[in-house]
Amino acid sequence: MLRSGHDVASRPRTLLVAGAVLAALSLIALTLPAASQPRRYTIAFANVTEEPGLTLEGTGFTGADVRQSFVLAARGQPVDLVFYDNQKDGTKAIANVADAIQRKVDLYIQYYSDPAVNQDVSVMLRKAGIPGLAVNYPMAGAPLYGADHLAAGQIAGEALARFASRAWAGQPMVAILLGNLTDQSSGLPERAHGVRASLARLLPRARIVALDTRGNPAQVSPLLGKAAAASPNTRLLIAALDDATALSAKSALEALGRTADGAIVGLGCDRSVHGGASEKKEIDPNNRGSILIGSVAFYLDRYGYDVLPIALRLLRGEPVPEHTPTRHTLITTTNVWREYPPYDMQ
Amino acid sequence: MTLRILRAAGLAALLLGWTSLAFAQTDCKTLVPASPWGPNDQTGATNRVTPAVTKAAAAEIQDGKVVPLSYVLTDGVPLFGTRFSKTILTATSLAPGAAFGENQLTYMEDTWLSQSHVGTHLDGLGHIGRKDCYFNQTAMGKYINQNNMTRLGLEHLKSFATRGVLIDAVKVYQQAGKLKTNPNCRKRCLDKGTVLTRADLEAGLKMYNVTLREGDIVIIHTGWGDIFEQFPAKNAEYNSGEPGIGKEAAAWLVSQKIVAVGSDTWAVEVIPGEDPKEAFIVHNILITDAGIHIIENVRTDLMAAEANTTGRATFFFNMTVPRAVGLTGNFVGIDGIR
Numbered sequence: 002m003l004r005s006g007h008d009v010a011s012r013p014r015t016l017l018v019a020g021a022v023l024a025a026l027s028l029i030a031l032t033l034p035a036a037s038q039p040r041r042y043t044i045a046f047a048n049v050t051e052e053p054g055l056t057l058e059g060t061g062f063t064g065a066d067v068r069q070s071f072v073l074a075a076r077g078q079p080v081d082l083v084f085y086d087n088q089k090d091g092t093k094a095i096a097n098v099a100d101a102i103q104r105k106v107d108l109y110i111q112y113y114s115d116p117a118v119n120q121d122v123s124v125m126l127r128k129a130g131i132p133g134l135a136v137n138y139p140m141a142g143a144p145l146y147g148a149d150h151l152a153a154g155q156i157a158g159e160a161l162a163r164f165a166s167r168a169w170a171g172q173p174m175v176a177i178l179l180g181n182l183t184d185q186s187s188g189l190p191e192r193a194h195g196v197r198a199s200l201a202r203l204l205p206r207a208r209i210v211a212l213d214t215r216g217n218p219a220q221v222s223p224l225l226g227k228a229a230a231a232s233p234n235t236r237l238l239i240a241a242l243d244d245a246t247a248l249s250a251k252s253a254l255e256a257l258g259r260t261a262d263g264a265i266v267g268l269g270c271d272r273s274v275h276g277g278a279s280e281k282k283e284i285d286p287n288n289r290g291s292i293l294i295g296s297v298a299f300y301l302d303r304y305g306y307d308v309l310p311i312a313l314r315l316l317r318g319e320p321v322p323e324h325t326p327t328r329h330t331l332i333t334t335t336n337v338w339r340e341y342p343p344y345d346m347q
Numbered sequence: 348m349t350l351r352i353l354r355a356a357g358l359a360a361l362l363l364g365w366t367s368l369a370f371a372q373t374d375c376k377t378l379v380p381a382s383p384w385g386p387n388d389q390t391g392a393t394n395r396v397t398p399a400v401t402k403a404a405a406a407e408i409q410d411g412k413v414v415p416l417s418y419v420l421t422d423g424v425p426l427f428g429t430r431f432s433k434t435i436l437t438a439t440s441l442a443p444g445a446a447f448g449e450n451q452l453t454y455m456e457d458t459w460l461s462q463s464h465v466g467t468h469l470d471g472l473g474h475i476g477r478k479d480c481y482f483n484q485t486a487m488g489k490y491i492n493q494n495n496m497t498r499l500g501l502e503h504l505k506s507f508a509t510r511g512v513l514i515d516a517v518k519v520y521q522q523a524g525k526l527k528t529n530p531n532c533r534k535r536c537l538d539k540g541t542v543l544t545r546a547d548l549e550a551g552l553k554m555y556n557v558t559l560r561e562g563d564i565v566i567i568h569t570g571w572g573d574i575f576e577q578f579p580a581k582n583a584e585y586n587s588g589e590p591g592i593g594k595e596a597a598a599w600l601v602s603q604k605i606v607a608v609g610s611d612t613w614a615v616e617v618i619p620g621e622d623p624k625e626a627f628i629v630h631n632i633l634i635t636d637a638g639i640h641i642i643e644n645v646r647t648d649l650m651a652a653e654a655n656t657t658g659r660a661t662f663f664f665n666m667t668v669p670r671a672v673g674l675t676g677n678f679v680g681i682d683g684i685r
Contacts, residue, residue, distance in 0.1 A: 072540070073540060073619055073623070076540065076541075076542045077542055077544075077593065077621060278427075279427060279429070302623075303623055306622075306623060338626075339624075341623075342623075342624065342625065342626030343626070344588075344614075344618050344619065344620070344626065344627070345427060345586065
């Protein structure tokens with residue numbers, strides 16, 4: 002085949018241009034991060050408190066549980082975490098966000114209960130151009146992740162009502178709402194409302210008695226003792242607003258000799274009620290006869306696994322719902338090892 | 348009378364039917380892959396240890412040095428829950444006048460009351476399943492009785508006489524500047540919860556210029572075994588979690604067609620796992636799905652030191668497993684010969 006003179010003459014020039022383009026592309030490639038390596042983000046998490054033993058949201062979980070969930074969830078994610086402890090103190094919370102802004106974090110996760118402080122934090126973040134994400138308590142302009150106390154209460158009420166309909170249909174029964182009914186924080190009123198709503202819907206003829214422990218589990222026994230004595234030959238459906246109260250209620254019924262009359266559902270589902278293969282606790286596949294039929298999970302020990310994916314979507318400019326509620330589930334002897342697989346075995 | 352007998356027989360047949368149904372309710376073809384060695388395979392990855400593989404591994408024996416890779420099994424080593432391992436010595440002939448014959452022969456022997464998954468031990472193919480489905484789509488409910496399994500027992504395994512490859516994950520993390528040790532370790536170790544990735548394993552292999560071959564056994568040094576060695580004082584810490592391979596690394600090891608993977612930890616895989624709703628998922632990936640064995644509580648520090656000194660991380664893997672019929676696993680002794 003013959004080539005035209007134009008073709009032959011233009012070849013060196015074409016090669017030169019191609020070489021220049023390749024060199025430019027190589028330079029660009031060198032300055033860009035490798036395509037296979039996702040961008041890493043620095044995310045700050047300001048925990049409400051990490052005081053040892055101090056429990057959160059009317060459950061048995063502590064700040065350490067929440068923090069650890071972020072540590073574990075961050076493994077395998079393109080995330081470097083910076084932790085702060087708000088110490089349940091507004092001044093500290095403001096100092097924390099100021100420090101995070103100075104560090105130029107990519108996103109700030111705020112877990113703090115005071116709306117005024119959260120408003121200030123929101124303003125500071127907006128000024129710094131740092132997106133925020135709120136846990137359990139709203140912060141202006143930030144998506145919210147958190148417990149749905151009303152839904153959790155409804156699940157507890159439904160569980161009790163279903164049990165009663167199945168096991169005690171047609172028998173006299175009284176529903177007892179037990180826990181810290183005075184506390185207006187921690188979502189306890191919403192939990193109580195949810196329990197009542199489900200019981201009213203599914204057991205419309207059941208009488209509901211509210212017993213206020215004022216947050217003192219030692220009050221469970223005397224309160225329950227009086228209520229049980231006032232209702233002889235009656236089944237007692239007990240919705241305990243937290244796990245500690247649920248366990249106290251079980252002990253109280255045992256002491257009263259009324260275990261055959263009792264069914265209890267708690268809320269929280271921390272390790273005080275569920276254990277592992279070796280660490281036997283009340284909710285255990287080998288303890289199917291317990292009158293504590295279950296506890297509604299709040300998963301504070303899994304917050305990191307729920308919150309970090311939302312944070313990453315936010316950072317990547319993907320749409321994020323304004324409010325993502327915790328997926329509450331009733332944990333019983335039949336699903337406890339599915340929800341909380343034990344690893345204290347080999 | 349005849350009617351009564353027939354009725355009783357019918358009831359018995361019905362009950363027996365229910366019992367077997369209760370054990371075999373899952374279509375295992377939907378849960379577990381078929382073995383690449385055929386529908387009757389009960390051997391799994393040791394099929395890969397062919398004479399050629401063993402012969403090639405023998406080339407690793409260069410100066411005859413033997414490096415122990417197992418811990419002593421004794422009272423107080425970390426065990427889980429109700430697990431136990433106890434010995435009772437029979438020494439009656441040592442009593443005065445109890446010796447035998449003019450030569451005054453005496454003897455002693457042991458009664459060993461032990462669970463099989465204790466100390467340095469091998470997880471067999473019947474150890475881990477998904478529901479009632481085990482390796483090679485075995486509906487295990489049909490193959491168990493109160494004493495043992497009638498399929499997938501240790502007696503079906505072939506030889507483990509192959510090449511061992513040490514991956515020093517501590518060194519990988521040190522060199523990458525990401526080592527986060529645990530205060531209970533006297534020597535450097537990876538902390539519990541550290542997920543070893545495929546990239547980590549590849550870095551460990553590259554460090555000693557090793558390319559995995561079909562039929563290899565991979566031994567991972569995490570340093571966590573240092574806490575095992577401090578038994579019984581540190582048993583709670585040892586059992587509370589561990590560094591180990593994650594799902595991606597396990598899948599990659601499967602693709603490398605190895606025979607087994609061991610580590611100086613109690614489960615080889617990272618604990619707490621990557622997904623809190625999954626239980627020992629790496630065991631499923633390796634044993635249930637691929638017939639690849641897991642060897643737990645392997646003593647790795649001596650081989651790691653040896654590799655560090657000599658620049659060679661391969662060795663002849665010397666381990667035999669008792670032909671114990673129907674067992675799900677057993678404690679083993681391992682030596683690395685160089």
